[in-house]
Amino acid sequence: MDFKIPFMSYRKIASIFSIILFVVSVLSLSFKGLSLGLDFSGGTLVEVKYEEAVELEDIRTVLNENGFDDIQVVNFGTVQDVLIKVADQDGNSSIGETVFNILQNNKLEGELKRIEFVGPQVGSELRDQGGLGMLVALFMILLYVAFRFQYKFALGAVTALAHDVVIILGLFSLFAWDFDLTVLAALLAVIGYSLNDTIVVSDRIRENFRIERDTSAEETVNLSINQTLGRTIITSFTTLLVLFALFIFGGELIRGFSLALIIGVLIGTYSSIYVVANILMSLSITQDDLAVPEPEGAEFDDMMP
Incomplete structure (x- = not known):
């Protein structure tokens, strides 16, 4: 050319x-x-596996209603796997269990695959x-x-x-x-x-x-x-x-x-x-x-x- x-x-x-x-x-x-994302700001990552595909917007709505506004909800690998990222809240490492329990109590039952906590430090x-x-x-x-x-x-x-x-x-x-x-x-x-x-x-x-x-x-x-x-x-x-x-x-x-x-x-x-x-x-x-x-x-x- x-x-x-x-x-x-x-x-x-x-x-x-x-x-x-x-x-x-x-x-x-x-x-x-x-x-800044979770890697830099710190926070909690929760992975949940469902038997069938779920609407991510339903999960966001439930968590927002329960006071979790700074979150990310995405599919991970398949439409049955859901990854939830929650921003750090004063170094609270028990947020993962709280998020999973909220989902279970709102008819969004699934299998907990992992919970990871990244501290702000x-x-x-x-x-x-x-x-x-x-x-x-x-x-x-x-x-x-x-x-x-x-x-x-x-x-x-x-x-x-x-x-x-x-x-x-x-x-x-x-x-x-x-x-x-x-x-x-x-x-x-x-x-x-x-x-x-x-x-x-x-x-x-x-x-x-x-x-x-x-x-x-x-x-x-x-x-x-x-x-x-x-x-x-x-x-x-x-x-x-x-x-x-x-x-x-x-x-x-x-x-x-x-x-x-x-x-x-x-x-x-x-x-x-x-x-x-x-x-x-x-x-x-x-x-x-x-x-x-x-x-x-x-x-x-x-x-x-």
């Missing part, structure tokens, strides 16, 4: 779009915060360790790209990854979607996916800067993005097909995971084209930045008979 799209002609528009999304995300995270540790893991990943990527390419590419790559992560978190905050460990795992996957796209585009930009000596930086970046665009479109499209299948048919438990990945693939594809290239153009990337250094003593080798 021979594309000739002048991407860099629209880089100012893309910059404004990215800045607006980033600022809105940061403001939402600052003032509204994330709607454990939830905060998971949150802190997950955030630390993400920061370590970004730092290691910065070091790798700086070593593999050049510091301007490293700044572009890390800026693109931070851009992707903050916008995903901002959307989860803005729409009050539950943020749990599966979404955190999706964020780490998005970092890897976006980095892969960024490396492909950056590698082509570097090679073209070394080959195309008579073209401007903007023309070289445009050429590089167009040369990798076919690969980017095919990769993103096939990935999105799988993710939409997971989102639609995968059930409630992995809906947040698949949603975060869908947003991440879309934003990551955009950032690998516009954010990285924008940073490189802003830092005035030139052929001299990417020139292959001559080995020491090369001038003397030319003088040898």
